Amino acid sequence: MNISYNWLKDLIDIDLTAEEAAVQLTRVGLAVDGIHPHGDDFVIDIDLTSNRPDCLSHLGVGRELRVITGKPLTAETQRHGEELEIPYPTVLSPDFVKIENPELCYRFTARIIRGVEIGPSPEWMVRRLEALSERSINNVADITNYVMLELGQPMHAFDLDKLAENRIVVRAARPGETIKTLDEIERKVEPSMLMICDAEKPVAVGGVMGGLDSSITEQTKNVLLEVAYFDRASVRSTSRKLNLVTEASYRFERGVDINNLQNASDRAANLICDLAGGELGEFVDVYPRPTESKTVESPDISKAVKRLTGLEVSAKESLRILNDLGISEDDESPASGSNSKIFVSPSWRHDIAIEEDLVEEVARHAGYENVANELPPAYHAGEYQHTEETERKIRRTLADQGFDEAMGYSFIDKKHDDVYELVPGLLDHRAENKYVELSDSVIEGAVRMRPTLLPGLVESARVNFNQQNKDLRLFEVGRVFASHLSEDNLPTERELLSLLITGKEIFEERALPGRELDFYDAKGAVESALESAGITSAEFEAAEVKHLRPGQSANISINGHPIGTVGRLNEEIAANYKFRQPVYVAEIDLQTVLAEPRSPVPYAALPRFPSIVRDVSFTVRRDITFGMVRDTIKAQSVELCRGVEFVDVYEGKGIAANERSLTIRLEYRSDTGTLVDDDVEQVHARLLKAVEENLHIKQRF
Template sequence: MNIQLSYQWLQEYAKTDLAPEEFARRLSLSGPAVERIHRPADHLNHVVVGRIAEIRPHPNANRLAVTIVDVGKELLEIVCGGTNLSIGQKVAVAKVGSVVRWHGEGEPIVLGEAEIRGVKSFGMIAASDEISLADFFPAKGEKEILDLSFLEKVPAGTPLAEALGLADVVFDVEVTTNRPDAMSAIGMAREAAAICGAKFQQKRVAERSKMPSLPSKDKLGLTVEVKEKTLCPRYEAVVVDGVHVGPSPWWLRRRLAQAGIRSVNNIVDITNYVMLELGQPMHAFDYHALQERTIVVRAAKPKETITTLDGNTYTFAGGELVIADKARPVAIAGVMGGQATGVSSTMTAVVFEAATFDAVSVRRTARALNVHSDASLRFEKGLSTEGTAAALARAVQLAREIAGGSPASGVKDVRAAAYAPKTYKFRPAKAAELIGAPVPAAKQFSMLSALGCAMKGRGAVVDVTIPWWRDSDIEGERDLVEEVARIWGYHNLPSLLPAGVPPIRPEDPLLAFEDSVRDVLAGAGWTEAISNSMVADDAHEKAGIEGDAVRLANPLTADLAVLRTHLLPSLLHIVAQNQEAVPSSAVFEIGNVYLPERGGLPRETSRVIVASWGASPDGEQFLRVKGAVTRLAEALAAGWSWGVPGSCSMLPAKSAHSGRRIDLKIGEAAAGTLAEVHPATLARFGIETRVAVAVLDPRTFVTHPARPAYLPPPHFPGVKRDLAFFAAERATHAALLAAIRGAHPLVAEVELFDVFRGKGVPDDKKSMAYHIVYRAADRTLTAAEAEEAHAAVVAALTHNKVFAASIRE
């Protein structure tokens, strides 16, 4: 998860004068990684605060005005079309040389002097989107210029970046999932202090975490009940009365905008500000909208509904954790509040909530309802019960400061159990050994102390108490060693080659086979596909595959609901998705299938699928796949052969065309099945072209590996003859090949180069043509010897009754 954090805000809690780039470098080496550095002021060069001194109509344009603007040392005449201009108004003036976007659109341009309808204009009175400030100041109307009248004490001519406090740096920081404590200004400041050696401003943290004085007796009553203490181990709330809901002051809006959060009003902004500062999500309820002034943390009832702050209505299945009053749910716990008790402009009393919710419960609810928020993203990481008190106190402080409210009740604090901090044994000498660097014990203690750890003793074994903000992250001595190592700096560890001979792990034959498959098929021009191991509920049935499949308990979508038991559904889905854009292609996939096992985890096994799709009037796709598998078998298997499909067929009968299916055998073991996919199966996937596939079992190939043999090149030339003949349809290429090779010892090479059916060929026959090379190992053949061998081949074919061959003239 990434957060955006102002350097000035961070420096309030960690006193450092490091340049932003150096600070980012050090933090990234030992802690959360800074991915980008943003400088808002870079967009505001030559943009200053101006005061409108005069406005007069444009002589040649009804919708334009000519203004005289005071920019400090000079008065500028500027033509402007803004709809909200007034004399004395403070505005953003983009002077000549500044970079702007006309009406917030198009590419940035450098502003120069201009003549607009016959009147010279020396700059621009800018709207917020024209100077990249739309996130800070969303426009309320069309052609509305940025009104800066709230900068009452800022003199004209002051650079706008300085006037708005935007001469700052904003870091875009990646925070790992296990570090929710670092997803806040104070958490990141604590990290920075430990890494950079800066002084952490603990006193300031304590001051801003102190609850203002509370009334001795509740002025406004509030009852809090927690019925699900396992899912809500702590819930705190307080009532603040006399609040005035309105816009937030600029400093607060600026901090929120720099963090990527839109300002709503001062009360809502307080809850977001506290979350960004302390890392504890909060919520605000309209006190008078709560039925019977009661908050109940309970499980939702089936079919209960809530309309949330985003305007959507959600129906609960039952069991989700909600915040309710006496009548209805008023918030989805840890995710989002409800409209019925949300902050309104007329509200005068607010209930601030700070609670801890079970991480798994929040994640399940957010996913089930498909609603997420900045709060849920933090709760899902796991937050400590000890962060709520400081957050509640800070919210009350800010409400008193910017909304005029004061506490009207005591703090309602309901918790499942008293907090027990975690303590682990820590051995500095062992830590240095594991790190591989001579980190002094005193230095290790100093590092852990800077991170908030408390230590008892300074001997060989020390008891280290983990701070509450790290209680879900640090789980033992090894984690403490890791903390020392990263603060010390992995880049500071000595670069030493390990002594001795590194162990050589034996090569995994299955992985080696998979690599070889990729080499052979990719080298032949086939494309590797990688598909998801999860498929839709009905994918196996559509592919004609029977049997149970392992169902996911909480699938992300209905299309990813079960683990596949065969590669065919994934492959056909690929064809269906690509057939329109790619009418013909050849792909292969090496992937796992998951076969259910009674009472345990599924059996995970590897498969290879080879597929080709496209037009196939004469079985071209089938032959294309057969050629690819033949190439694989020749390269990777010993003693392989094609045969009729047997009981070990790797393609279900329903999936394959009954007349276009053969098995691959290696020795006596079934190694795969090649078939054309049945048209009915293709139709169920919406496939309109022909598809041939081969499914192979890598284990059979691995147990029958090819043993390469070296044959020297021939010393004597061969005699090449072509032989074309008609043969019965029942005559297979394999049988013909065997007959030709066995007809005479001088037959050295045989290659099929043509098969033809059609005009000029008898109906019950096919035309076949072979290249045949005759060669002797010890001499050059004479014409008579070659002719004798060729005659023997012709005789072997024509005298075979099964072949019923006749030589073509």
């Protein structure tokens, strides 16, 4: 942002040189990149961050200098209507301006000035505009640019006589419509774009650029001056789609002062009457849904500054800084004897919302350079909290199994609503809106905070598939969010663990080259993660899960408390992402897991004698799970049986449609000697008989 030093001095009577002003502005956070001489003036180049659109004008920078110097702003930046004796009661017909899309245009003012004479601008205005890289066009067009640079409010002047029926309609573009903009390019517009139209056609792209056909020319006699406030996201989207970034769109998409429209219109009207003649006509202000001022409460602003920054700033000085910045005390603030205050955020400061924002304003003007250089007190050596250490163990365990950790966005598209089953207890069904909405998303379409990690992992899989990387093991540990009805109305936050596997084994075993990953690999990964957290009592129960394929999905619980799900993505989701191979996912409530009591870690001496392994296959009904078989075997309390493992499941040729083949592995070992087959056969037969009788299944081989 380029600022004229002489122009600043017109707005505020400062006794600083250009260099001194630049140093002070940099000190309070408006970083000055350079100072460039221009005739008898200096141009100060300020590198503004996107959260400070209020400083995209000389008035905004003047407010900062008001705090720095204690000097008042001159009356030139205040109201101009009184000087002109503008006949505000004389308004246009209510039908003169019609806003069909109030969600895209919050406020629209129009002023008519008749009998103007179009000509060149005076030399002083041309010099100022050229110093700031603005080309002089004619007196009326130059005035609109001049006021934008002075007050930060973009505006546009139409030739009133070129508007069909002499009226304005603010609406979305219609299919097939085009407009030739001031740069003489015919542009095709889309229904998502906001247009300023007359009774027949578009005459300007709302918030971006005016149309050529209604522009000011030497023949113009009657002017319609438009000063409006457009939706930031709409202007940003339109500007990007048209590949057309202007000074106006740059300001509108960052946010202008909705309460400064009439003041800016007065200022421009004043200059037009002075420099182009003419007579002020009617004025209309269409403001369908007036915005309310934002308030911020601070129990004690001075203590808050000390607590958050370490700076010692008195309450009196803190209030002076805030008041000079336009942040005033609310009339409903407690009595003067109380330190608690309610502050009203000015309409030009979109970034003031919480007490910490007030602290930042005080601290940057009090001077970050005054923060003492000292280490925070440390009473003991730093260490990980128990939950942090457990999360680290889970991450290491999964990484050791070949998983890569993913880091997804915390916000997602609403198209994922009701696609995935969420972890138990996350949603508060009393809340009118279950999800946490974003007021201003940085990614188009991503309008809410994520209630699940799975969409991010599935999207990562899609990207990998497109790069021909089809063998994946991914996991993510992160927070999810949901609305919650409570006294503080803060959303619910939960820490979750999600994982995704697909393709073939990354580390191929010699006995099973190229084995496809399946449900049991996903289940095993979940078990390993839980065991690393000290949880050995996890239970898996077949269940119908919204986003998973029937027959290949399960609920996960600990001590009867559900914590998540595991299984194969259903056909609908797979088809939407064009997945041509099975994808298995799991998601568990890590916060609940971390709160569970830990099972003691058992220790035993290494076995002195070898074991004997027996594999056995059963023909089982589909409702019989490996867990049921394992529990039946363990219930027999056979000392020689040291382990029961899942090996394989088979469905297909030779097996009835309502059945499947389940293969398990039993390990036998003695602590007193080496077993032989005769030692095992009798015990093995007893275990198989118990399984067959208790579960009513048959041994295949």
